[in-house]
Amino acid sequence: MANPVVDKRDVKFVLYEQLDIEQLSNTAKYAEYSKEMYDMVLEQAWKLAENEMEPANSKGDRDGCVWEDGKVRVPESYHRPYQMYREGGWLPISEDVEAGGQGFPVVMGLSAIEAFGAANLALFLYPGLTHGAARLLEVYGTEEQQRNFMDKLYSGEWCGTMCLTEPQAGSDVGASLTKAVPNEDGTFSISGTKIFISCGEHDLTENIVHMVLGRIEGAPPGTKGLSLFIIPKLRPENGQLVDNDVNCGGIEHKMGIHGSSTCTLNFGENNNCTGYLLGKENQGMRIMFQMMNESRLFIGMQGQSHASAAYLYALRYAKERTQGPDISRIKDPTAPKVAIINHPDVRRMLMFMKSVTEGLRALLYYVGFCEDMVRSSTSDEEKEKYQDFIDILIPVCKAYGSDMGFRVCETAIQVLGGYGYCQEHPVEQFLRDCKIASIYEGTNGIQALDLVGRKLVIKRGQLFKRLIGETEDFLKWARKNFELRELVATFEAAREQMIQVTKYFGLKGMTADYVVPLLYATPYLELFGDVAIGFMLLWQALIAHRRLQEIYVDAGAKDGESQKEVLATNRSAAFYRGKVASAEFFITNVLSLSRGKAKAIMSGQRAAVDIPEESFALS
Amino acid sequence: MANPVVDKRDVKFVLYEQLDIEQLSNTAKYAEYSKEMYDMVLEQAWKLAENEMEPANSKGDRDGCVWEDGKVRVPESYHRPYQMYREGGWLPISEDVEAGGQGFPVVMGLSAIEAFGAANLALFLYPGLTHGAARLLEVYGTEEQQRNFMDKLYSGEWCGTMCLTEPQAGSDVGASLTKAVPNEDGTFSISGTKIFISCGEHDLTENIVHMVLGRIEGAPPGTKGLSLFIIPKLRPENGQLVDNDVNCGGIEHKMGIHGSSTCTLNFGENNNCTGYLLGKENQGMRIMFQMMNESRLFIGMQGQSHASAAYLYALRYAKERTQGPDISRIKDPTAPKVAIINHPDVRRMLMFMKSVTEGLRALLYYVGFCEDMVRSSTSDEEKEKYQDFIDILIPVCKAYGSDMGFRVCETAIQVLGGYGYCQEHPVEQFLRDCKIASIYEGTNGIQALDLVGRKLVIKRGQLFKRLIGETEDFLKWARKNFELRELVATFEAAREQMIQVTKYFGLKGMTADYVVPLLYATPYLELFGDVAIGFMLLWQALIAHRRLQEIYVDAGAKDGESQKEVLATNRSAAFYRGKVASAEFFITNVLSLSRGKAKAIMSGQRAAVDIPEESFALS
Secondary structure (H helix, E strand, O other): OOOOOOHHHHHHHHHHOOOHHHHHHOOOOOOOOHHHHHHHHHHHHHHHHHHHHHHHHHHHHHOOEEOOEEEOOOOOOHHHHHHHHHHOOOOOOOOHHOOOOOOOOOOHHHHHHHHHHHHHHHHHHHHHHEEEEEEEEHHOHHHHHHHHHHHHHHHOEEEEEOOEEOOOOOOOHHHHHOOEEEEEEEEOOEEEEEEEOOOOOOOOOOEEEEEEEEEEEOOOOOOEEEEEEEEOOOOEOEEEEEEEEEEEEEEEOOOOOOOOOEEEEOOOOOOOEEEEEEOOOHHHHHHHHHHHHHHHHHHHHHHHHHHHHHHHHHHHHHHHOOEEEEEHHHHOOOOOEEEEHHHHHHHHHHHHHHHHHOOOOOOOOHHHHHHHHHHOOOOOHHHHHHHHHHHHHHHHHHHHHHHHHHHHHHHHHHHHHHHHHHHOOOOOHHHHHHHHHHHOOOOOOHHHHHHHHHOOOOOHHHHHHHHHHHHHHHHHHHHHOOHHHHHHHHHHHHHHHHHHHHHHHHHOOOOOOOOOHHOOOOHHHHHHHHHHHHHHHHHHHHHHHHHHHHHHHHHOOOOOHHHHHHHHHHHHHHHHHHEEEHHHHHHHHHHHHHHHHHOOOOOHOOOOHHOOOOOOOOH | OOOOOOOOOHHHHHHHHHHHHHHHHHHHOHHHOOOOOOHHHHHHHHHHHHHHHHHHHHHHHHHEEEEEOEEEEEOOHHHHHHHHHHOOOOOOOOHHHOOOOOOHHHHHHHHHHHHHHHHHHHHHHHHHHEEEEEEEHHHOOOOOHHHHHHOOOOOHOOOEEEEOOOEEEEOOOHHOOEEEEEEOOOEEEEEEEEEEEOOOOOOOOOEEEEEEEEEEEOOOOOHHHEEEEEOEEEEEEEEEEEEEOEEHHHOOOOOOOOOOEEEEEEEEOOOOOOEEOOOOOOHHHHHHHHHHHHHHHHHHHHHHHHHHHHHHHHHHHHHOEEEEEEEHHHHOOOOOOOEEEHHHHHEEEHHHHHHHHHHHHHHHHHHHHHHHHHHHOOOOHHHHHHHHHHHHHHHHHHHHHHHHHHHHHHHHHHHHHHHHOOOOOOOHHHHHHHHHHHHOOOHHHHHHHHHHHOOOOHHHHHHHHHHHHHHHHHHHHOOOOOOHHHHHHHHHHHHHHHHHHHHHHHHOOOOOHHHHHHHHHHHHHHHHHHHHHHHHHHHHHHHHHHHHHHHHHOOOOOOOOHHHHHHHHHHHHHHHHHHHHHHHHHHHHOHHHHHHHHHHOOEEEEOOHOOOOOOOOOO
């Protein structure tokens, strides 16, 4: 039996009951699509993920990538699922039909991505990065560039990469030394070295198209002088593909994602590397920035994918593994053993994993849904509103998603105990694979700075105000639920703390104390993430609570005992009860800390920056 | 240059300035020992750790253990440092001279353990476990058993293990199926299988002595029917060592500690395995329990060791790696790059690591010091007091130490960014090696149950009351410091929250709601750990603050500017300033959450246990 990848019922709950994506069919853009088609996509994605991608995951981790004579071989087990993925037309699932895509809503594409990432993240990185490269070409490429490169990328015949990092230029992208010298024919001769390039060289496809940041001779220093170049491994010349002097100098030996090659790429070692300018000169960072939302949402989803797979695996294990008696018979050595899911501490761990996984899923899908609203709405005002939601939520999705995904993987190991630490179970791999998500596509520290230093500030704080307005509308509705009033109140209080801290940052930012928001950017993002997840879970709980009451009424179950009977026999009822429980657990255990977190931030305590460097350690 | 293992100045600060271990020389037991001798021990331990053990760490991780034909080879690089460790007489450093030891205080042994674990945990596990086995023999063995086994263990000529776990008996030790049949000569014929046995088979030493839990035929079920047996790999017979039918059926492939063999051991497959009863029949668990404090403190120290090594490595990296301009020139592309330690978010991470590492170190050493007080005091009352401190703090040391050690390792990876994810730097190994500490020697969930279900309850709550009394005495002194009054107040408030939750558990424990303390045992342990670390850091800050003031007075530095000059030139002043900063950081950022943590626990919210199993996930 393959390992489970996603909670299918919950995926459908988010899509149909929470976000109600069927409403998209009312727009011209998505008029042709229906729930039946969505269901079919989901079934196909899950089948591919479970039957083809997941079985290659653990073996791919053990085999890893092999670098030999400048070439990289991916794990043998990857080739078949990659071909099936490609033939299924999954890569451009949410792309416009005119660009060769299937035209499905972005949120549908995301739900497929969740399953693929949960099944085999290292494998899925190859097409995942390819999509980003293709999308750059779709938006900024000339017709010739699209014909030469984009079509082959969207079809998965070739793969693509993003090349930003250099040895001296990590978070500081502007320090790039990659050089571009104009040729007479409008192309550029490229020279430079890029490191940490995911999927930079491999044998899954014949050709690889690199999107490379570099500086045209004479361009200004820093990010403002960077341009973006299309640099294929093999370049088209007179209808042939010829070697383009892109050489892989080695691959990294990493903690995880062993099946994904992480390459050092040398461009133009033999002065024969041609690059094609994408967009305009010195616009490289601006172009990259516009694609960043997509790639950062993708990385947040990586955290979610690992959380999903880790939670479901630990859950199954906890139902099967027996150990110790029920707590009511703890002192009786003759008591039968029970499955460990019956032990309170194990349940606590599972509830943590469940609530975080469900909350993150909702948040990420919500952002995907916002993108669909941007794409399909006919109102500029509405478009801007949803774009604002996306822009402010993206750093939270990326950083909070990867950090919390890691926590869930860590908890899964703990549920499995000693077995969780061993490679015969997949959870230790999930943890190792997941860690990279907090680092690449901008470290989580960079995300926090993006949130505090940019997203809170641009448009005079409009993004934040809009989001708060949206939750205010939500609260008007939520306050009507009498039975969940305590949850609503705890959420309200946490939201208020977040507002206070945001105002505090606003004040500090205008004074000489501007270092304080920078120092507390990461704790702020965490608080923001808590509230965002609390919002999603409360929203879900309100829906689920109503459905549950309807089921009780239909069954004539008025008291606790008869309701318990319903829960025991009605799977929908059990599911909705679980949704309410997720909100109860998360809001009580996590949002109760919001006040303290806000207090810590607003202490403005500067010990970390005020002490001399020598105070850190003398040895 | 070897990687740094511990902050030497801070180790000495804890030993001499905080715990003032020189006072031990006033006792008869430690009258012969002096600061000069302690310093010598520290220097020797650090030299061995840095020059011999650490250089074998990364290679040992890559090579791992090899199992072939039932035999295990440890990494080749381990043999030399092991021999040097053994020849240095480190194993029985804190053992009585009469038992072949060096008679040093336990806290001195601990400080050496920290360095060895930080240098090479997987290697250090071999003698670490040997020590536990030897100690069991010292306390419970007959003269013959001591002669046959203990001496060879303390000298490191042979290694020792602890064998508890079986496939069906993990946390549920009492489910053991290992069988012992009495022989006529008083020995037992053993049959059974143990799994996850650390250092169960290897080629570091000629012989291995296993301490094995099993059930004598006809003994009662559960833990009450378990006895402890000495089962050597080679048994002494007529002056010879003969094969004792202990076979290694395989080793685990683990996430970390690759150099430490984790074995399946089959006893008596050929009906030729002899075991020697240690202590009395059916007293196996009781004996093991008495040794548990030592082994759990050792595992807590593992978390600390990794935290120490990870912090110091990340600190060095942050001082050397340049990236981006100073924040004051963030928008100037021509501004020079600065070391990343100048970036506020990096400083925040370093301060987190620093404060946790220093607080944990103090807590663990404090428990070691308590053990010295138990061993050296002539007052039964005082002995009991310190034993109570040890008993209640041990589960916190083990679980909080390993959990926070893991957090520090995780943060170190984040400081290094992409480099932290790659094997050329040691921090990803620290994370992998560290994870096991939350699992073995009783999972951290088991530790929390030990704290809540046992340590809070025994002696009518005397252990907790005593600890609170001790902190009350401390507070009387602490409240006199006017300048640190806010820190003192925040600590007091957190301590009060811990008291309230403890009382709440007491009430719940007496009602049908007894499941609530079990459900919240882990969050309670976390709160307890926060307060314990806060206590240690505040204690240190009060000492450091006084010293710093003395230095300022001596230098005639009365205002902020002149004090800054002192900090820049006087290393002691910088160190003391750093100590105060650790308390400021931890107390503000972590103890501010105590109220929320307490509130969450005292909500008594039971979502995790109340929902039906089906509510967790349907797929």
